[in-house]
Amino acid sequence: MDRVNKLAKELKKGNIAVFDELYELTYKVLFYSVLSILKDKSKSEDIVQDTYMRMLKNIDKYQDNNFVGYLVTMGKNLAINEYTQRKRVTYTDTEYDFMSDFSLMSQIEIDLEHQDIINRALNALDESEKNVVIMHTISGLSHREIAEITQKPIGTITWIYAKAVKKMKDTLKEE
Structure with missing residues (x-):
């Protein structure tokens, strides 16, 4: 040395x-x-x-x-x-996989009427809200896992998810 x-x-x-x-x-x-x-x-x-x-x-x-x-x-x-x-690049690629998985699942498991309702509810969300909802509901990731992937605090992810669910409910109530 x-x-x-x-x-x-x-x-x-x-x-x-x-x-x-x-x-x-x-x-x-x-x-x-x-x-x-x-x-x-x-x-x-x-x-x-x-x-x-x-x-x-x-x-x-x-x-x-x-x-x-x-x-x-x-x-x-x-x-x-x-x-x-x-990791960010992997996340970005994975994000598109979530979207395509959601579309595929929608085509297979959900009839057209329900798919339309879900799409309207998702369209009411901004990109970050939509990503959190899809990662949590479709991919089954926990809020902690989403926080690690997005490099945001877990409290922020929980807040974004709750806000997104409320937005979706409000959108569906209006219809």
Whole structure:
């Protein structure tokens, strides 16, 4: 570790020639730290490269005596960002699956009259309300699971669901 910290100080002074050795000494610990978060070798390699690029760009800001900790923290933060972004993309794709599952279920299990009533009630909702109702009623997700997927507090999800149900009831009473 002392060698790594000395090399990091040299790199900070502008001696780019020490980068190769610094890379060799830190690559494995950085890679496995990122891999433990992403569970994807290819994505982990990309994040490791991004980490080294960011480190080189910001080496002048390095002030610590624990370069490996600095590098691993930077890598883990990038990995967490990647994981979160991937989760959002997965959620978005899943959201469309919920919609198509609902349509399929409607066609199979609900006669046309009931389907029309349900569609009118759902159309009274805004997108976030509609998504929460569909995730809860059609997909059977708990409010806690919906909160994790949407990255909103559970209280907010409960409130959105209650508000949506009330809106749907009011819409159906009017008809």
